[in-house]
Amino acid sequence: MQKLSPFNITALTLGFAFLYIPILLLVIFSFNESKLVTVWGGFSTKWYASLMQDKAFLNAAWTTFRIALVSATIATVLGTMAAMALVRLGKFRGRTLFSGMIYAPLVMPEVITGLSLLLLFVAMNVTRGFWTITLAHITFSMCYVSVVVSSRLHSFDVSLEEAAIDLGCNTIQAFFKVTLPIILPAVISAWLLSVTLSLDDLVIASFTSGPGATTLPMEIYSSVRLGVSPQINALSSLLVGLVGGGVILASIISRRQISKEQH
Amino acid sequence: MGQGLQNRIVILLPYLWLLILFLAPFGIVLKISFSDTAIAIPPYTPLWDWSDIRGFFAELDFENYTWLLEDDLYWKSYLSSLRIAAISTLITLLIGYPMAYAMAKAPKNIRPTLLMLIILPFWTSFLIRVYAWIGILKNEGYINIALEWLGIIDEPIMMLNTDFAVFVGIVYSYLPFMILPLYATLEKMDGSLIEAAKDLGCTEVSAFWKVTLPLSMPGIIAGCFLVFIPAIGEFVIPDLLGGSDTIMIGKVLWSEFFRNRDWPVASAVAVLLLLILIVPIVLFQHFQQRAEQN
Incomplete structure (x- = not known):
């Protein structure tokens, strides 16, 4: 095993410092007593307390979590179906267009996706709010799900499915009894990815929301425009902690599973 | 069944x-980009009924597009989006390459942890990561406080609301997209090739330029496109970190829509942005396919 050269160690240290110091500063200064965000005035948790009493934030948080859970779940179902169609069902009419529509949203600027969905909702005369944001989130999340799940399906031994069918399963039973249990880790991480994409989205939600449906990123954005505030730091730290903790936990679980499979 | x-x-x-x-x-965006602006809800007058295709071609209204060509704000914002995206991509590559290289050289057992440390920020909110830089870069921010305390400067350096802040924001947000493909190509590279180069008389440095760098080209190309394409249409970063003179096309589209309530012009901006993006997207897919075939 070779040791890292000093140059490589420097590159990694500086790089990770660049990635993590901004987030660390944000978290540290969310415990700042002073209202001046950048000047330390002593330790305090008062901004967290004031956050818990802020009706607007609590409402937005509740709306955001509901949208994230509903959209991630539906997107996971649709995205997994799309992945099955692309990987397992071979050539069908319109396949090129289908795979194009799966990959295009991944590189599409959010302002365009948001604007076009809004114009669709206006043309169809739909009342905008919770459900229009959810529909929009399902649409881009299912593409991410489909990419994640297809890459798992590609490295999957089809003969297992065929064996199940030979033993008397129909395709639906074969999917639920054989395929799904094997690709489940990929499906779960795709679901988690959809949840975080939905929690994080500002641009598309701003275009597709209506009166009464404000999400957390929209709330954060409108107060950030007025300047930095310790309360936003507190809220951001909560979100970072929540998501960071979840991701670390998920990766520990999946690593245990891998080492279990190897033994 | x-x-x-x-x-x-x-x-x-x-x-x-x-x-x-x-x-x-997208069809609707295209349709509305040819419509007239009207102060109503929705703020445009439909050009034609869905049933009347002939009428549509007779009355096709390029007004919004000629407007975009005549007003140099739009030209300038397209060009400046391309410029800002290109410069940020280059900086991201210069920071990302040494990191990916060091990760690929690191002992095997710590590589998964390093990889997770790269991916972790990507899972935390984009908006929050951009917001974190406001506190760092502003006039009373951490950098200026530190520099004043050290006695290096007397007056704060203006960093927030400049192009510099936008570069920092894009590089910071998109760095993982650059590192991941670079790491993937560098990690599976055959170490014996470099040994061979050294046996044949190359120094460590010249072996890097003659062997490692050319072989990692697919990773460089993939990483650059993954940063460049989304950076062109970026809205949040120029809006929160950039100044009033930092114009990017995503920001123009947003303000046409939300501030001026001019839906047809916003749609025309979107159509032109799509046309500009098609070139790099097609190139990217071309390179990806070629890389897969090899």
Whole structure:
């Protein structure tokens, strides 16, 4: 095993410092007593307390979590179906267009996706709010799900499915009894990815929301425009902690599973 | 339920969903970009009925597009988006390459941890990561406080609301997209090639330039496109970190829509942005396909 050269160690240290110091500063200064965000005035948790009493934030948080859970779940179902169609069902009419529509949203600027969905909702005369944001989130999340799940399906031994069918399963039973249990880790991480994409989205939600449906990123954005505030730091730290903790936990679980499979 | 029917449902459900909620909306954007502006809700006058295609071609209204060509704000914002995206991509490459290289050289048992440390920020909110830089860069921010305390400067350096802040924001947000493909190509590179180069008289440095760098080209290309393409249409970063003279096309589209309430012009901006993006996207897919074939 070779040791890292000093140059490589420097590159990694500086790089990770660049990635993590901004987030660390944000978290540290969310415990700042002073209202001046950048000047330390002593330790305090008062901004967290004031956050818990802020009706607007609590409402937005509740709306955001509901949208994230509903959209991630539906997107996971649709995205997994799309992945099955692309990987397992071979050539069908319109396949090129289908795979194009799966990959295009991944590189599409959010302002365009948001604007076009809004114009669709206006043309169809739909009342905008919770459900229009959810529909929009399902649409881009299912593409991410489909990419994640297809890459798992590609490295999957089809003969297992065929064996199940030979033993008397129909395709639906074969999917639920054989395929799904094997690709489940990929499906779960795709679901988690959809949840975080939905929690994080500002641009598309701003275009597709209506009166009464404000999400957390929209709330954060409108107060950030007025300047930095310790309360936003507190809220951001909560979100970072929540998501960071979840991701670390998920990766520990999946690593245990891998080492279990190897033994 | 028959086999064929089951398969058809698996295809049709996501297919129809994307047709209705992804493809059809672009048709509407195109249609509205040819409409007249009107102060109403929705703020445009429809150009034609869905039924009357002939009428549509007779009255096709390029007014919004000629408007975009005549007003140099739009030209300048397209060009400045391309410029800002290109410069940020270059900086991201210069920071990302040494990191990916060091990760690929690191002992095997710590590589998964390093990889997770790269991916972790990507899972935390984009908006929050951009917001974190406001506190660092502003006049009373951490950098200026530190420099004043050290006695290096007397007056704060203006960093927030400049192009510099936008570069920092893009580099910071998109760094993982650059590192991941670079790491993937560098990690699977055959170490014996470099040994061979050294045996043949190359120094460590010249072996890097003659062997490692050319072989990692696919990773460089993939990483650059993954940063460059989304950076062109970026809205949040120029809006929160940039100044009033930092104009990027995503920001222009947003303000045409939300501030000026000019939906047809916003749609025309979107159509032109798409046309500009098609070139790098097609190039990217071309390179990806070639890389897969090798």
